[in-house]
Amino acid sequence: MSVSDATTALTEALAARDDMIVCEGVNKWFGDFQALDEISAVIKEREVVVVLGPSGSGKSTWIRCINRLEVHQEGRIVVDGIELSNDLRNIEKIRSEVGMVFQQFNLFPHLTVLDNITLAPIWVRKKPKRESDDTARSLLERVGIPEQAEKYPGQLSGGQQQRVAIARALAMEPRIMLFDEPTSALDPEMIKEVLDVMKELARSGMTMMVVTHEMGFAREVADRVIFMEEGQIVETGTPEHFFTDPREERTKLFLSQIL
């Protein structure tokens, strides 16, 4: 057994069973630009983590690396005990465990709301259509728009579309939900309806990783706040600590600019 094997085994042994996402020394470059710089973090089961930071700080890139929409070049990412590698089956497995909500909703415009939600359960989870329909309707109930099931995404408001997107991700019964700036493309009056759904989800015990600019949400719901800048994790802490007593200068500067 070589030394590196031994360290790997050790880290895995040390990693508690309730670690949902483990990142170790993750590096990523776009051309010459280093987007992620030695990112290491652990997210536990049922934990709600909010990632903050100025635009271009690598928050979205990081969250997109976790379900391999972007490929990291160095370091390890382990999701629910499965390490991300080039093996296609691993990627498919992780993607069906991890739900993702996008800034631009990315609903399928040619399918009705119901079909948007049931497509993946039917074809990936191989569930019967009737069962998926029932699940989808109860999920729409949960996000507060049961009456929109037969409509097309283009007929819904932005807030409704984003709630459908959340329902679509939940229909796969994921163990982790990733939110990539879910309210940034919304009109102010629609932000609340989406945040309400996310709060309800957090209270239900879902493991969540949220990239957002909604400080109110971070303060109210987050178990932990991670602050990023220039591809690095600058500071990590509870919301109380983070918003009232930040240690780092860069965090203070960021907070003074937005609060």
Added chain:
Amino acid sequence: MADTRAAAETAERGGAEDAQAVEALPPEQPGLPPSEWIRKNLFSSPFNSVLTVAFGLLALLIVRGLLNFTFSEERNWDAVRTNLRLIFTHAYPEEQYSRIWVCVGTIAVLAGLSVGLAAAETARRGVSVRKLSSSLVAMGATVALGVVLREPSALTDIEGRVRRDDSGIMRESFAEAMTDRWAWWLAAAVLASAGAALWFGFGDERRRETYVRPVELFMVGSAVLVLSGWIYPWGHYAFADGEFIAEPGRTVAMSTKLPWTVIWLLLAAAIAAGRSMRRAGAGPNFTLALNLCWLACPFVLYWVVLRDPDLDWGRVLSVDIPLGVLFAALGGAVLWLLTDQRIGELGRIIATLLMGVAVLNWVAGFFGWYPMLQKVRLSFLLVALAALVAHNFAGERSKRLRLLAVWVALMAVFHYMATLMNSPSTVETPTEALIGGFSVTLIVASFTLLFSFPLGVMLALARTSRLPIFRVMSTSFIEVVRGVPLITILLFFAVMLQLFLPDGMSISLIAAATLGYTLFSAAYLAENVRGGLQSIRRGQYEASDAVGLTAMQRTLFIVLPQALRVSIPPLVGQVIATFKETSLLAVIGAFDLLRMANNVIPSQTQFLGVKREGLLFVCLVYWVFAYAMSKHSQRLEKRLGVGER
């Protein structure tokens, strides 16, 4: 709790707004009074007035020229009227004509069902009575204008020859001409008064808000045409044994009025049936079945109905049926094995090996290494193809059984069709081809589209694929085909294809040409589809990846539906182009619509050198069909626009 209630309220409000947006259409703007309209649109400035007058005069001159050409005494429209049967079916034997009527009837029933089922999806309500009545009046006025514009007819002597004097052809006076053309005046009056009756029959309000669907307009128009056959003996014909025989009293209308009436009634019944099924909530299964019927239609109508194969029962029982059963069973066993979830990567390897053997069979056939029935080669290829995609259908027992059922059905249909195609036809024609004229135009066009659409989509996907081998092959195919003129490809296929076929396989001129058209059209369709593929946003790919769809599922359910929708206008353009390009069949020696007008009719002894009439008529036929397709595509675009952002 309060949160969800607020959310529900917002949602409700959103819903109500949407409902309003759909139902409360803005009122139609009351039109300007005619004098005001003319001033505003035609004579708004001195320069625009000059333009209006100058181009109006030009348009009148063109119309006059066209009318004089059409109704000139030198025109021999008998050439068209006598040869209607030749133009549409060439030498298809008269006693077998019921087969053609069965084909037309089948298509009418399918079309009626489709139209009836689709009617609800078209949100637009059609043409308002207001617009309809004004266009009827306008049509009446146009006919009247035409009557006045046409130059007076030439005078003829007792034998029907045109009388001439020193200054040229002798013509009747203008007043005589105007009174002579009473039938045209009558037509103009009927159109205009029908329009006026509609206009005044409805109140101002109802006129604007009553809509007539295009289908209803079509049905009324075709009813008038069909009924006219019972009153006026359109077109006299006689053509037998390659000889034109003048047979007074036998007219096209007399022999076709009954079939056309039956077909009109069938169409009406099918539309009604489609509508009532829609109201009864016929599900997507029915639409699927109907679309499958459309797909099967060209094959069944051509090989079963028109060709009427003469089956050799001894061979069918000893060779064809056992072969079909064998392949259904063997292929079924392979599929059952490959859809087992435990087989994993091994399954794909087996499928690839099968494919290798299938391709080897064709190579062997080409070099004549070992003899084999073509049907066996094709069946083997089908087994290999099914094996390649089998892993997508892996799953529980019931699902695998359903796949097997589909496979057995596919084999049954395939072997049935292959047997029919191999059997000689019982229909005897004096020519080499079974059927010609417009029928062959339609047959070649529909088979070309049927084959080139899937091929084109596959080429487009291959060209955008991540695998270099697919990308290179597809790109080189598309670029080669697009760099060669269509007529060259057709001539090449007509002459050379036979040389490239395995031993014992032969191909008719029409089939070879269809293959050429298919490859050509597929290359262009592929480029159109590729345009659509490139318009799909990255977010759609990311979202499908994020929910865990495989690459194939993503392509089938997310990317292709959207890409094809975007490319409808260029795709329909390509369909129309293909339809019109079938006229090149005349150049490679097939007896299509154009060849009838350009070569066949002018070489008949009665109509020696009479070309213009036929060509004008052929133009009209092509235009009617191409225009109908283009209109339909506009409606299709609107209908599919529902799901757009």
